[in-house]
Amino acid sequence: MSATDLPAGRHEPRTRPHNGVTVLAGPTAVGKGTVSTFIRDNYPDVWLSVSATTRQPRPGEVDGVHYFFKSVAEFDELLAHGDFLEWALVHGRNRYGTLRSTVERAVAEGKKVLLEIDLQGARQVKEALPDADFVFLAPPSWDELVRRLVGRGTESADEQRRRLETAKLELAAEKEFDHTIVNDEVGRAAAELVTLMGLTPNHGS
Ligand code: 5GP
Numbered sequence: 070m071s072a073t074d075l076p077a078g079r080h081e082p083r084t085r086p087h088n089g090v091t092v093l094a095g096p097t098a099v100g101k102g103t104v105s106t107f108i109r110d111n112y113p114d115v116w117l118s119v120s121a122t123t124r125q126p127r128p129g130e131v132d133g134v135h136y137f138f139k140s141v142a143e144f145d146e147l148l149a150h151g152d153f154l155e156w157a158l159v160h161g162r163n164r165y166g167t168l169r170s171t172v173e174r175a176v177a178e179g180k181k182v183l184l185e186i187d188l189q190g191a192r193q194v195k196e197a198l199p200d201a202d203f204v205f206l207a208p209p210s211w212d213e214l215v216r217r218l219v220g221r222g223t224e225s226a227d228e229q230r231r232r233l234e235t236a237k238l239e240l241a242a243e244k245e246f247d248h249t250i251v252n253d254e255v256g257r258a259a260a261e262l263v264t265l266m267g268l269t270p271n272h273g274s
Pocket residue numbers: 097101102120121124155156157159165166167185186187188189190191
């Protein structure tokens with residue numbers, strides 16, 4: 070697929086300078102993690118930021134690859150040292166944060182940096198790095214978002230209701246972003262994202 074094959078989407082022409090940092094955010098269950106995993110596996114030229122988190126590793130998750138898994142005390146210490154570019158309490162449960170030093174190093178080395186973070190974090194990065202590019206990952210429809218959230222079956226009915234309420238607010242944030250990518254198919258959405266980052270998408274993805 071070439072850039073010219075991509076749907077026009079809702080991309081505004083960019084007028085600000087770009088510092089090589091792209092922030093991907095979007096509502097709960099839209100598939101940000103799936104898109105970033107696809108990028109990790111298929112686009113080695115993208116430097117995907119590894120966040121610190123207080124949540125427990127899921128089966129198959131590797132410390133230093135998917136996250137830096139931290140205790141509450143360790144996270145507090147990083148916070149006290151001002152080591153986070155941004156951080157947030159996500160779904161009222163666990164804290165997640167982007168380590169400032171690793172991102173700054175990657176930017177200094179001229180890497181194409183991607184942060185996959187929640188909306189609260191994206192707003193903080195907008196304050197700290199206004200020249201970053203902000204990409205909103207949107208579901209194909211509200212019904213599809215509900216299907217994905219319910220379908221993955223990892224949350225209780227109560228938690229699902231709570232997250233859908235949050236998702237409504239999160240969808241309203243689309244206008245704060247430079248671009249929207251619809252996550253209709255992971256390989257296509259990833260190709261659109263890397264194209265925005267100035268890279269060539271893989272054929273067949
Ligand atoms: P999960 O626990 O499913 O891996 O991630 C839960 C949520 O945390 C996702 O919405 C993800 O985007 C967000 N997240 C992951 N890393 C960070 C981070 O460093 N900062 C912020 N603000 N959110 C993050």
